[in-house]
Amino acid sequence: MFTLRGVKYKDILDINELDIPEQRITCIVGESGSGKTTLLRLLNHLISYDEGEICFQKTPLSLWNPIELRRKVMMLSQSPAIFEGTVRDNLLIGFKFCEKPPVEDSQLQDALEIVRFHKDLSQDSNSLSGGEKQRLALARVLLLEPQVFLLDEPSSALDEETTQFVMEQLVQHVKHLKKTMLMVTHSKAVVQAFAEHVVETKKGKIVLTKEA
């Protein structure tokens, strides 16, 4: 799905060779500051690499229309932004940004069910906790059904039990839709339970890739 060759970004990332397989769950692990988030930002094309080449579906990122690419390869930040308005507004704003027709409330509810979010759609999003905001943003990305999910520590604000539940649901959903998922995580339990492919980074370099 993604191939990276000789990619350099400032003095943060230096990746000789990396392939991200299609329709698999890939986990990126590594200590803080080792370039994991930067890698996701490169793949979402929020930043451009200085050297080398990243291809998505065999086409270099520089030849993709950035907006079109981001609609296929969607990212969830570690501290996701929540927009003004209700829970419903925050879910529907994704459709507006993507220029997709909005969906019915029942579908919004289904997505919230996957991430174990039990608040009313008309609730003001300002009053949500950090963990709730994270799950709401995850549901927003899920609803848009991109080809690739780039998730930056999607469970960092969740407790162990919720993490287990949400991840299970999420992986099942992504598998069912035959999508690709690339996830940065610090949780060994998540890697053990769900990773099909593991990439380890250290000081901006890839030190390990293995099938799980």
Added chain:
Amino acid sequence: MQGSIDLSIWQLTAAYIFILLLIVIVRLKGIPREKEILISSLRMTIQLVLVGYILAYVFEHSHPVYALVIIAIMLIFAIYNIFNRTKSPLSAEIKKIIALSMTVGILASLIYFILVVLQVSPWYEPRYVIPIAGMIIGNSMTGISLGVKTLVEGMTTNKQLVEAALILGATPKMASKQIVNNAFDAAMLPTINSMVGMGIVFLPGMMTGQILGGASPVVAIEYQIAVMLGIVGSVSLTVLLFVQLGYKTFFNSRIQMKI
């Protein structure tokens, strides 16, 4: 038309004494602003005396080149004033957009008002063209300064939200819509407020000037209405051009944020 009272040198001196009294009071109260008041009063005096003589000359020797040169000087001064007034650093790109919006917006409004509304003949008659250009340029300058400030600060403080929208596949236009709207509102607010309060809370400067100059209040009001509409039109046009082009300078060709 009845002429206005020509102020004698003694009358003007009395006005300065008024300011001197004020400086004494400010000083006694321990507010360290006497220097600023003094310098700005002096600066105002010198600037106005110079302008008075220049205008007197230009009114005597009316010529299209004079009118154009004076409008150009006012415009350039206004544009530099906008650059200096904004505290956050401005990119070269956004400076170009400011200059372009000011020039196009002001010239379009000015041409329409001089030729269609006021039907000044000849078009370069300095007695009309210069004061009206001054008012249109001054108000547009204030408006756009506020628009620049709101846009630049909005983009910087809401960078995360703008980027979050980009991540979800938004175009720069969608991602910055709220900030662009806020910038337009902020820029228009003073002009809208001044229209609402006009005639009740205060008498506008131009009207006051005409009445002091001996014109009938009704004539003064006719001009004031026309000029006020010209100002609103020009401020809207310059600010609209600025925000519509300005937000784009925060994104590069790969639709990534530059700040």
